[in-house]
Amino acid sequence: MPINDRNGVKVWQVRDRNNQLIRWAMWMAAGIIFYVSWMKISDQTTWFFVYDAPRIAADIGGRALPPRWGYISQLGKPIWDTLNIATLGTVFALMMAVPIAFLAARNTTPSKLFIRPIALLVIVSTRSINSLIWALLLVSIIGPGVFAGMIAISIRSIGFCAKLLYEAIEEIDETQVEAITATGATRWQVMVYGIVPQILPAFAGIAVFRWDINIRESTVLGLVGAGGIGLQLQSSLNTLAWPQVSLILAVILVAVVIGEFISAKVRGAII
Amino acid sequence: MNVTLETQIGTPWKKPPFIKNSTLRWGLLIIAVVYFFMALGSMDVNWNRVYQGLERGRRFVAAFLHPDFGSRASDIKEGMMESVIMTVTSTVVGIAISIPIALGAARNIAPLPVYLVCRFIISISRALNEIIVAILFVAIFGFGPLAGFLTLSFATIGFLAKLLAEEIEDMNKVQAEAVKATGSSWLQWINFGVQPQIMPRLIGLSIYRLDINFRESAVLGLVGAGGIGATLNTAFDRYEFDTVAAILLIIIVVVMVLEYLSGIIRARVQ
Numbered sequence: 001m002p003i004n005d006r007n008g009v010k011v012w013q014v015r016d017r018n019n020q021l022i023r024w025a026m027w028m029a030a031g032i033i034f035y036v037s038w039m040k041i042s043d044q045t046t047w048f049f050v051y052d053a054p055r056i057a058a059d060i061g062g063r064a065l066p067p068r069w070g071y072i073s074q075l076g077k078p079i080w081d082t083l084n085i086a087t088l089g090t091v092f093a094l095m096m097a098v099p100i101a102f103l104a105a106r107n108t109t110p111s112k113l114f115i116r117p118i119a120l121l122v123i124v125s126t127r128s129i130n131s132l133i134w135a136l137l138l139v140s141i142i143g144p145g146v147f148a149g150m151i152a153i154s155i156r157s158i159g160f161c162a163k164l165l166y167e168a169i170e171e172i173d174e175t176q177v178e179a180i181t182a183t184g185a186t187r188w189q190v191m192v193y194g195i196v197p198q199i200l201p202a203f204a205g206i207a208v209f210r211w212d213i214n215i216r217e218s219t220v221l222g223l224v225g226a227g228g229i230g231l232q233l234q235s236s237l238n239t240l241a242w243p244q245v246s247l248i249l250a251v252i253l254v255a256v257v258i259g260e261f262i263s264a265k266v267r268g269a270i271i
Numbered sequence: 272m273n274v275t276l277e278t279q280i281g282t283p284w285k286k287p288p289f290i291k292n293s294t295l296r297w298g299l300l301i302i303a304v305v306y307f308f309m310a311l312g313s314m315d316v317n318w319n320r321v322y323q324g325l326e327r328g329r330r331f332v333a334a335f336l337h338p339d340f341g342s343r344a345s346d347i348k349e350g351m352m353e354s355v356i357m358t359v360t361s362t363v364v365g366i367a368i369s370i371p372i373a374l375g376a377a378r379n380i381a382p383l384p385v386y387l388v389c390r391f392i393i394s395i396s397r398a399l400n401e402i403i404v405a406i407l408f409v410a411i412f413g414f415g416p417l418a419g420f421l422t423l424s425f426a427t428i429g430f431l432a433k434l435l436a437e438e439i440e441d442m443n444k445v446q447a448e449a450v451k452a453t454g455s456s457w458l459q460w461i462n463f464g465v466q467p468q469i470m471p472r473l474i475g476l477s478i479y480r481l482d483i484n485f486r487e488s489a490v491l492g493l494v495g496a497g498g499i500g501a502t503l504n505t506a507f508d509r510y511e512f513d514t515v516a517a518i519l520l521i522i523i524v525v526v527m528v529l530e531y532l533s534g535i536i537r538a539r540v541q
Binding site: 033034037038040041042044045046049050053056057060080081083084088125127130136137140141143146147150197216217220223233249253257260 | 286306307310311313314315316317320321324325327328331352353356357359360363398399400402403406407410411412413415416417420486487489490493494497500503504507510515519522523526527530
């Protein structure tokens with residue numbers, strides 16, 4: 001136990017001197033990095049605008065409230081599109097994620113040397129790029145619209161779903177698989193009767209979880225032209241129609257809360 | 272139902288269904304199929320346009336084979352630096368704000384009024400998409416990395432405080448009580464009774480959030496909140512797919528490295 005002898009009085013300490021010094025140096029380094037980074041941000045900021053921010057915020061708030069309730073009649077179709085983007089995107093993502101997950105899991109992959117790294121690469125690369133960037137890309141390739149948004153959402157979700165799914169596959173109980181194999185089942189039968197029942201709850205949970213996230217993400221895809229309620233948001237922002245912006249934000253908030261509520265209920269029922 | 276061996280012999284075995292109630296099962300299936308076709312029907316795809324775009328898609332895929340790091344090197348470097356700076360500062364500030372909010376949002380530590388206020392802050396931060404927050408902050412604070420920094424800090428609060436509060440609620444009460452029994456003050460109680468229990472989780476979550484913040488900082492530039500996103504957007508607008516491929520490859524590599532590091536660190540603290 002590190003004890004400090006201070007004028008003959010023994011005082012207990014959490015750490016001994018070397019540990020204390022190392023910690024102090026690490027905090028110091030972190031502090032310097034933070035300070036340097038902050039100065040860079042500060043250099044690129046027009047502080048006059050920041051000092052003025054409370055007034056601007058109050059001004060925007062004053063313009064935005066009350067929301068233009070009449071505009072809600074034009075939001076029905078966009079919100080339906082947003083829901084479709086999220087749901088169909090999740091469905092297509094799952095269709096592609098399942099085979100990839102089986103190829104990536106250590107215990108089901110046909111080849112550890114060649115196929116597993118490729119599957120992992122697909123997972124990492126689709127996961128690390130935000131759906132908004134995918135949407136930007138797809139809009140420039142296949143044109144603006146709901147279709148581009150849906151594809152963007154599904155590509156982004158492949159990596160996420162496949163990663164969680166292959167981790168679930170790797171954690172299955174091998175004895176059940178062995179029992180099915182012992183009956184003389186073929187490779188496919190082992191998969192259907194030995195592995196699938198074990199990962200089905202995880203699969204359903206992942207699907208609903210991702211659907212919830214996709215609702216959030218599909219609300220902003222319209223900002224780059226990929227359909228949904230984001231298009232209305234973008235055009236309202238461009239014309240500085242703040243009462244419409246506040247109404248759209250309220251609608252998005254309600255949609256997100258409902259999505260989260262459904263997802264929590266379904267996950268609660270499964271687990 | 273009377274299940275005996277005699278009645279079962281001779282009948283083939285059937286897989287038990289995932290949802291036991293058969294009305295619910297078929298009802299959900301029919302609703303799903305009807306919805307699926309309605310949704311597909313409302314999605315008008317201009318196949319002609321898609322077909323024309325395939326050529327551009329092929330060019331984009333080809334661009335990944337020869338990404339162009341060179342011709343916009345200074346723009347890419349500047350954008351990346353800005354993204355990294357925004358990530359670091361916003362993670363630090365976000366964590367610093369999250370910790371008191373997490374303490375307030377844990378029911379076993381905070382009194383009810385504080386608990387409700389902190390939970391409200393968390394749910395607001397979680398419900399608003401980063402991009403929407405960024406748009407508002409850009410409108411209020413002007414263009415530049417400050418808006419991005421504020422957005423990411425705000426988003427970090429919802430994520431970190433929620434998960435940390437759950438960890439505090441799950442902690443071992445006995446240890447905290449033992450510290451309290453020595454006559455410690457409130458701050459000492461938190462520092463020696465609670466903090467050591469949640470530290471591994473806090474470190475793991477912080478590194479995970481660093482990773483998320485970097486990924487998010489890549490898109491904030493699309494709405495003018497600084498970072499590599501602005502460079503990426505410009506490259507898309509000019510159809511410079513070689514540069515786009517280079518930027519995307521850098522993002523993927525950085526995310527992979529961060530994920531690898533966070534795996535090592537998390538394995539070490541736990």
